[in-house]
Amino acid sequence: xxxxxxxxxxxxxxxxxxxADAGALGxxxxxxxxxxxxxxxxxxSEPGTADVDNLYARIGTAAPHLSFAGHTDVVPPxxxxxxxxxxFSGEVKDGYLYGRGAVDMKGGIACSVAAVLxxxxxxxxxxxxxxxxxxxxxxxxxxxxxxxxxxxxxxxxCADRGERFDHCVLGEPSNxxxxxxxxxxxxxxxxxxxxxxxxxxxxxxxxxxxxNPVPDISRLIVALSDEPLDHGxxxxxxxxxxxxTVDVGNTAxxxxxxxxxxxxxxxxxxxxxxxxxxxxxxxxxxxACGNRIRARIDWAPSNSNVFVTKPGPFxxxxxxxxxxxxxxxxxxxxxxxxxxxxxxSSYCPVIEFGLVGQTMHQVDERxxxxxxxxxxxxxxxxxxxxxxxx
Numbered sequence: 218x219x220x221x222x223x224x225x226x227x228x229x230x231x232x233x234x235x236x237a238d239a240g241a242l243g244x245x246x247x248x249x250x251x252x253x254x255x256x257x258x259x260x261x262s263e264p265g266t267a268d269v270d271n272l273y274a275r276i277g278t279a280a281p282h283l284s285f286a287g288h289t290d291v292v293p294p295x296x297x298x299x300x301x302x303x304x305f306s307g308e309v310k311d312g313y314l315y316g317r318g319a320v321d322m323k324g325g326i327a328c329s330v331a332a333v334l335x336x337x338x339x340x341x342x343x344x345x346x347x348x349x350x351x352x353x354x355x356x357x358x359x360x361x362x363x364x365x366x367x368x369x370x371x372x373x374x375c376a377d378r379g380e381r382f383d384h385c386v387l388g389e390p391s392n393x394x395x396x397x398x399x400x401x402x403x404x405x406x407x408x409x410x411x412x413x414x415x416x417x418x419x420x421x422x423x424x425x426x427x428x429n430p431v432p433d434i435s436r437l438i439v440a441l442s443d444e445p446l447d448h449g450x451x452x453x454x455x456x457x458x459x460x461x462t463v464d465v466g467n468t469a470x471x472x473x474x475x476x477x478x479x480x481x482x483x484x485x486x487x488x489x490x491x492x493x494x495x496x497x498x499x500x501x502x503x504x505a506c507g508n509r510i511r512a513r514i515d516w517a518p519s520n521s522n523v524f525v526t527k528p529g530p531f532x533x534x535x536x537x538x539x540x541x542x543x544x545x546x547x548x549x550x551x552x553x554x555x556x557x558x559x560x561x562s563s564y565c566p567v568i569e570f571g572l573v574g575q576t577m578h579q580v581d582e583r584x585x586x587x588x589x590x591x592x593x594x595x596x597x598x599x600x601x602x603x604x605x606x607x
Contacts, residue, residue, distance in 0.1 A: 219248060219330075219331060219334045219335075220331055220593075221324070221327045221328045221330075221331040221332075221589040221590065221592070221593045222309070222314060222327075222586055222589055222590075224244070224248070224326075224327035224330055224331055225307065225314055225319060225323055225324045225327040225328075225584075225589060226307035226309075226314065226316075227244045227307070228241050228244055228245075228289060228307075228318065228323035228326065228327060229305060229306070229307035229314070229316035229317065229318055229319055229323055230305055230306070230307045230316075231244065231289070231305070232304075232305045232317075233289050233290050233291055233318070233358060234290070234291055234292070234293050234294075234317075235290040235291070235292070235358065235359065235360075235361045235362040236267040236268070236269050236290065236358060236359060236362065236366075237290075237358075238270045238289070238290075238358050241289035241290075241323070241358070242258065242270055242271075242272045242289060242356065242358065245272060245274075245289070245326070245330065245354070245356060246258065246272060246274075248330060248334065249274045249330070249354065252276070252333075252334050252337055252342070253276055253337070253342050254274040254275060254276045254354075255274065255275055255276070256272065256273075256274040257272070257273045257274070258270060258271070258272055259271045259272075259273065259371060259374055261359075261366035261367070261370040261371070261374075262366060263365050263366055266363060266365050266366060267366070268366065269357070269358050269359040269365075269366035269367055270358050271356065271357045271358060271359070271366075271367060271368075271370075271371045272354065272355075272356040272357075273353065273354070273355060273356075273371060273374070273375060274353060274354045274356075275351055275352070275353040275354075275380070276337070276342075276344065276351065276352050276353075277343070277344045277345075277349075277350050277351030277352060278351060279348070279349040279350060279351060280349065280350070280351070280381070280383055281349070281350055281351070281383045281384070281603065281604070282350070282351040282352075282353065282381060282382050282383045282384075283344075283350075283351070283352055283353075283383065283384050283385070283386070283599075283600070283603050283604075284352075284353040284354065284355055284382050284384070284385040284386070284565075285326075285329040285330075285333070285352075285353070285354050285355070285385070285386050285387075285388065285596075286354070286355040286356070286368070286385050286386070286387045286388070286557060286558075286561060286567075287322050287325055287326040287329070287354075287355075287356055287357075287387065287388045287389075288322060288356065288357045288358065288359070288360035288361065288367070288368075288557065289318070289323060289326065289356060289357075289358055290357070290358040290359060290360055290361050290362070291317045291318035291321070291323070291361060292317070292321075292361050292578050293317075294317045294580075295580055296580065299580045299581075300315070300580055300581055301315065301581050302315045302316075303315075303316075304316060304317045305317060307319075309586060312585055312586055312587065313583040313584065313585055313586065314583060314584055314585075314586055314589065315581060315582070315583045316582065316583075317582055318582070319576075319582050319583055319584045320390045320571075320572050320573070320574060320575075320576055320577045320582055320583070320584050321389070321390050321574065321577035321578065321582070322388055322389055322390060322571055322572075324571070324572050324584050324588075324589055324592070325388025325389065325390065325571035325572055325592065326356065326388055327589065328388065328571075328572075328589055328592040328593040328595075328596055329354070329386070329388050329596050330354070331593045331596075332593045332594075332595075332596035332597040332599075332600060333352055333354075333596075333600065335593075335597060336597060336600045336601070337352075344604050345604045350604050352600075353380075353382070355368060355371060355372070355375075355385070355561070357371060357557065360556070360557050364520065364557065364560075367557070368557040368560045368561065369520065369557075369560045372560055372561065372563075372564055376564070382561075382564050382565040383565055384531050384565055384566050384567070384603070385558075385561050385564075385565055385566070385567040385568075386535070386567070386568060386569075386570060386596070386599060387556065387557065387558050387561065387567055387568070387569045387570075387571075388569075388570070388571040388572075388592075389401070389556050389558070389569045389571050390571045390572045390573060390574030390577055391550075391569045391570050391571050391574070392547075392570075392571070392572065392573040392574065393573070393574065393575075394573065394575075395543075395545070395573060396543055396545075396572065396573055396588050396591055396592065397539050397540070397542070397543030397544070397545035397546075397547055397595075398545055398547055398548065399547050399548045399550050400532070400535060400536070400539070400547045400548070400549055400550065400568050400569065400570050401550055401551070401552075401553065401556075401558070401568065401569035401570070402452075402525060402526045402527075402528075402532060402549045402550065402551060402568055402569075403452060403453070403523070403524055403525030403526060403551035404521075404523065404524060404551060404553065404554070404555055404556060404558060404559055405453060405454075405456070405484045405485055405486050405523055405551065406484070406485045406486075406489070406491065406494075406519070406521050406522045406523035406559075407482060407483070407484055407485075407519060407521035407554070407555050408482070408483045408485060408491060408494060408495070408516070408517075408519045408521070409480070409481065409482045409483075409516075409517040409519065410480075410481055410482075410483075410498075410514045410515060410516045410517055411478055411479065411480050411481075411514065411515045411517070412434065412437060412438070412441070412460075412478065412479040412480075412481065412502070412512065412513075412514055413476065413477075413478050413512060413513050413514070413515060414430040414433050414434040414437065414476065414477045414478075414510065414511065414512045415430060415475070415476055415511040415512070416428040416429055416430030416431075416433070416473065416474065416475055416476060416477070416511075417473075417475060418472065418473060418474060418475035419472070419473045420471065420472065420473070421470075421471050421472065421473055422471075424473065427473040428473075429473045429474075430465070430474060430475070430476055430477040431465060431474065431477055433477070433510045433512070434463065434477040434478075434479055434512075436505070436510075437479075437502065437505050437506070437510065437512060438460050438463070438479055440501065440502075440505035441458060441460075441481075441498065441501060441502065441505070442458060442459075442460065444501065446458060446483070446485065446488075446489070446494075446497065446498075447486065447488045447489070449486065450486050450487050450488055452487070452525050452527075452551050453486030453487055453488075453523070453525070453551050454486065454551075454552065455486070456483060456484060456485040456486050456488065456489065456494075457483070457484055458481055458482075458483045458498070459481060459482055459483075460479050460480070460481045461480050461481060461482060462478075462479060462480040463477070463478075463479045464477070464478050464479070465477045465478075466478075483498070484554075485523060486523060486551075487523050487525060489523070490522075491519060491522065495514075495516055498514065499514060502514060520559070520560070521555045521559055522559055524558070524559055524562035524563075525551060526562070526566045526567055526568055528549065529566075531566055531568070532549060532568060534599060534602040534603060535568055535570060535599055536549075537598070537602065538595050538596075538597075538598030538599045538601075538602060539570065539595050539598075541598055542591050542594045542595045542598060543591060543595070547570075556569060570595070571592065572584050572588055572589075572592060573588065
C-alpha cells in the first residue's frame with residue numbers, strides 16, 4: 218500500500234527510538250526501489266556514539282533536483298500504559314492515526330513518499346517529461362538525539378559522490394494550530410555554555426578565610442540575563458539567553474563552596490555568528506567580573522547555526538500549493554527550536570512544512586487522517602509546480 222495512511226501506519230509500527238531503526242528505513246527502501254529509485258543505506262559511526270543507519274534514494278540524474286528530507290527516529294513513548302492505544306500500534310481511531318512518530322515525523326515522510334509515488338505513476342516514472350529533473354529522499358535515524366551520525370554526515374557523503382541539491386522540503390511538523398498556518402523558512406542558532414565562578418572553600422564561621430562564589434554567580438547571572446543581546450532582525454525575533462541550572466555541588470550546611478556553576482543556552486538570530494556571539498558574552502562577563510570575581514564560560518560545541526531561506530520562487534510555489542489545498546496562506550516563520558534544516562541549508566535552500574505539531578512527543582501522539590491526505594496533496598502540488606515545463 219502506497220497511500221500516506223498505510224505508509225504512516227507501517228512506519229509507526231517500527232519502534233525506532235533513537236538510535237534503533239527497527240525496520241523503518243526498510244519500509245521506505247522497499248517502496249522506493251519498487252518505484253525505480255536508486256537506494257543507498259549508509260551507516261555512520263563516531264567514537265562515543267551509537268552507529269546510525271541512514272537512507273539516500275534518488276531517481277533521475279539531471280537538474281532541477283528536489284529533495285524531501287526527514288527522520289524516522291522517535292523519542293521514547295514514556296508510560297505506554299497511559300496511551301489510549303498502543304504507542305507503536307499505528308491504530309486509526311475516531312479519525313486519528315495514533316502512535317509515536319505519527320506527527321514527528323513519520324507522517325510527514327509518509328506523505329512525501331506517497332505524493333512522489335503518485336506523481337511518478339502519472340508521469341511515466343520520470344520527474345520531467347523532457348528527461349531532466351531529479352527527486353531524492355534524505356532520511357536519517359539520528360535527529361532526536363545528538364545529530365552526529367545522521368543528516369550532517371549523509372549530506373557530506375552525498376557531496377563526496379557529486380550529488381547536488383537545488384531545493385529541499387523537510388517534513389517536520391511546522392504548523393502550530395491547523396494545517397497550512399506556517400512554513401518554517403529559517404531557524405535561530407543554538408549555543409550552550411556553563412558559567413563557572415571560582416571561590417575559596419572554607420568554614421562559614423570564618424568567611425574572611427574563604428571566598429564565597431554563590432553571591433558572585435548570582436550577580437553574574439543577573440548581569441548576563443538583564444542586558445538584551447539584540448532587538449531582533451528583519452526575519453528573526455530577538456536572541457535570548459536563558460540560565461537553566463545553578464549548582465555548587467555542596468551538601469554541607471557549614472561549608473562555603475569553592476566553586477559555583479550555572480548552565481545556560483542562547484537562541485540567537487542572524488545578528489550574530491557563533492564566534493561573534495561568544496565574544497559578546499565573554500566581554501560582558503569580563504565587565505561584570507571587574508577585578509575581583511574569578512569567572513569563565515566553558516562553551517559547548519554547537520552544530521546549530523542560524524539560517525534563513527529568503528522569499529523567492531521556491532517559497533512562492535510552496536505557498537501556492539498550501540493555499541490551494543488548505544485555503545490558508547501560511548506565515549513564513551523562523552520561530553521554534555532547531556532541526557536538520559540547519560545542516561541542509563549549507564547545501565541548498567530548504568523549507569519546513571509538515572503536520573500540526575500539537576501532540577508531538579506527548580502521550581497519545583496522533584494526527585488526523587484528513588491531515589495526512591491533505592499534506593500528501595500539498596506535496597503533490599509542490600511537485601507539479603516545481604517540475605512544470607515552462
